Amino acid sequence: MSYASxxxxxxxxxxxxxxxxxxxxxxxxxxxxxxxLRHFFMKKNTLRYPEQQREFAPVFRGWHVLKRDENGxxxxxxxxxxxxxxxxxxxxxxxxxxxxxxxxxxxxxxxAAVYExxxxxxxxxxxxxxxxxxxxxxxxxxxxxxxYVRQNFIFGKDMLVEGIEPEHRIxxxxxxxxxxxxxxx
Amino acid sequence: MLTLSxxxxxxxxxxxxxxSVLFLVTLxxxxxxxxxxxxxxxxxxxxxxxxxxxxxxxxxxxxDGVKMFMKEDFIPINSERWLFILAPGIFMFVACMxxxxxxxxxxxxxxxxxxxxxxxxxxIGILYIMGFVSLGVFGIMIGGWASNNKFALYGAIxxxxxxxxxxxxxxxxxxxxxxxxxxxxxxxxxxQQSGFQWNVLYQPLGFLIFFVCALAxxxxxxxxxxxxxxxxxxxxxxxxSSMKLGFFLFAEYINMFVSAxxxxxxxFGGYNFPGIDPxxxxxxxxxxxxxxxxxxxxxxxxxxxxxxxxFRYDQLMHLGWKALIPLSxxxxxxxxxxxxxxxxx
Numbered sequence: 231m232s233y234a235s236x237x238x239x240x241x242x243x244x245x246x247x248x249x250x251x252x253x254x255x256x257x258x259x260x261x262x263x264x265x266x267l268r269h270f271f272m273k274k275n276t277l278r279y280p281e282q283q284r285e286f287a288p289v290f291r292g293w294h295v296l297k298r299d300e301n302g303x304x305x306x307x308x309x310x311x312x313x314x315x316x317x318x319x320x321x322x323x324x325x326x327x328x329x330x331x332x333x334x335x336x337x338x339x340x341x342a343a344v345y346e347x348x349x350x351x352x353x354x355x356x357x358x359x360x361x362x363x364x365x366x367x368x369x370x371x372x373x374x375x376x377x378y379v380r381q382n383f384i385f386g387k388d389m390l391v392e393g394i395e396p397e398h399r400i401x402x403x404x405x406x407x408x409x410x411x412x413x414x415x
Numbered sequence: 416m417l418t419l420s421x422x423x424x425x426x427x428x429x430x431x432x433x434x435s436v437l438f439l440v441t442l443x444x445x446x447x448x449x450x451x452x453x454x455x456x457x458x459x460x461x462x463x464x465x466x467x468x469x470x471x472x473x474x475x476x477x478x479d480g481v482k483m484f485m486k487e488d489f490i491p492i493n494s495e496r497w498l499f500i501l502a503p504g505i506f507m508f509v510a511c512m513x514x515x516x517x518x519x520x521x522x523x524x525x526x527x528x529x530x531x532x533x534x535x536x537x538x539i540g541i542l543y544i545m546g547f548v549s550l551g552v553f554g555i556m557i558g559g560w561a562s563n564n565k566f567a568l569y570g571a572i573x574x575x576x577x578x579x580x581x582x583x584x585x586x587x588x589x590x591x592x593x594x595x596x597x598x599x600x601x602x603x604x605x606x607q608q609s610g611f612q613w614n615v616l617y618q619p620l621g622f623l624i625f626f627v628c629a630l631a632x633x634x635x636x637x638x639x640x641x642x643x644x645x646x647x648x649x650x651x652x653x654x655x656s657s658m659k660l661g662f663f664l665f666a667e668y669i670n671m672f673v674s675a676x677x678x679x680x681x682x683f684g685g686y687n688f689p690g691i692d693p694x695x696x697x698x699x700x701x702x703x704x705x706x707x708x709x710x711x712x713x714x715x716x717x718x719x720x721x722x723x724x725x726f727r728y729d730q731l732m733h734l735g736w737k738a739l740i741p742l743s744x745x746x747x748x749x750x751x752x753x754x755x756x757x758x759x760x
Contacts, residue, residue, distance in 0.1 A: 259719075259722070259723065262722045262723060263718060263719070263722050265722070266459040266718065266721060266722045267459075267718070269458070269459050269460070269461055270455075270458045270459050272461055273461075274458070274461055274462060274463050275461050275462070276462050276463040278463075278466065
């Protein structure tokens, strides 16, 4: 019984006898050699890696960053929405109340004393970023480095929060939807 | 007496110099064939190939050689120890010997001295080459048997039966060529093809058969039955490591170089090219022409390897016994008829 081809690209296989020209192989061999010779002069796809690097797509999701506001205070209020949204159960945190004199460090009255992402559990889906009401967590175009020990893949605040100094800030404008849309408009 | 000994010494020095130069050139070309092979493979697969060792990766053969020497030299405990060690040596030795009778050019006439560009002009040059090529199977056979490993033995058996089958067709196609040239000396054959009187024009079918058989004799794809990874791990050199493996692989590239040289000499005019006198540049023009032809044929060998998939073993035997041998006998009959009609003795 025969089935209709969905793609219209399937060929019917027939066990027919080879013709004379097919049975002496030579025309087919020359045709094949013409193909390889054509590829010989084609543009090569190789990228010489350490010197050249392939550009990431703007939607690339890698190593997370916890953002600070323009004054250098952490945006995160430890509301836990990211941890709830996370399908891989990779995020844990411990919330704490902001003390007097810490206004420079934390933007609102509550902050995350501990914030950990298990990079081995994380599937880099970006749902934490979507869940965040404070624009505190973003996925960036940095690749999580490899390691020999599982323990080292649990990234704490030391690995996640960006630096205060302008040169240590991490640019996430590509991932901020309202900014991207404003730019396009 | 004194003059005689001086004469002997000078001839000896001349030949020794030629042999050493030829040896070095052979090794150099074989080494850089590995680089060329990888580059050509890469380019035909839209890649760049080795480019880390030196500019464009031209130091890659040296890096490969150093790697081969530094590897652990392992001899399996069940192997026939001395034969296991001897086999790569035999293979390498036989591969290097064949280039002795190839005329690389006419005569060098630099600094008032004359130097024949051929190690020895034996009048049975073609038989000499055929003899040594068939000795090459001993290296593979002994290596595969001494390994005491079933894959190695299978590879060796395949290699020897393949070589025996294709040597018949090769010899028959050469007989047709000899009927035209009337000589077995490679020097004479090369001289006869001056200008554009190349033998390939009179022996196109013979050339085709010879070329296919040369591919099979070199164990090159699509006839690399002896070492097909998918079925036999590494074939006859499965158990070999370090520079012993290096010798096997290296000798195959030397074989390829010599085959290209023999094909150029027998069918493509040797050091002759229309419009170019091989005696130009104090006689250096001959080697230049011949080596360009050799490089072209090495390229074709690699081109074929990276185009065609491997034959199945029964297809290989079918092609050898049922197609090439009848064809070469037909070619022999046609040549004899042609000689009778157009060139009565």
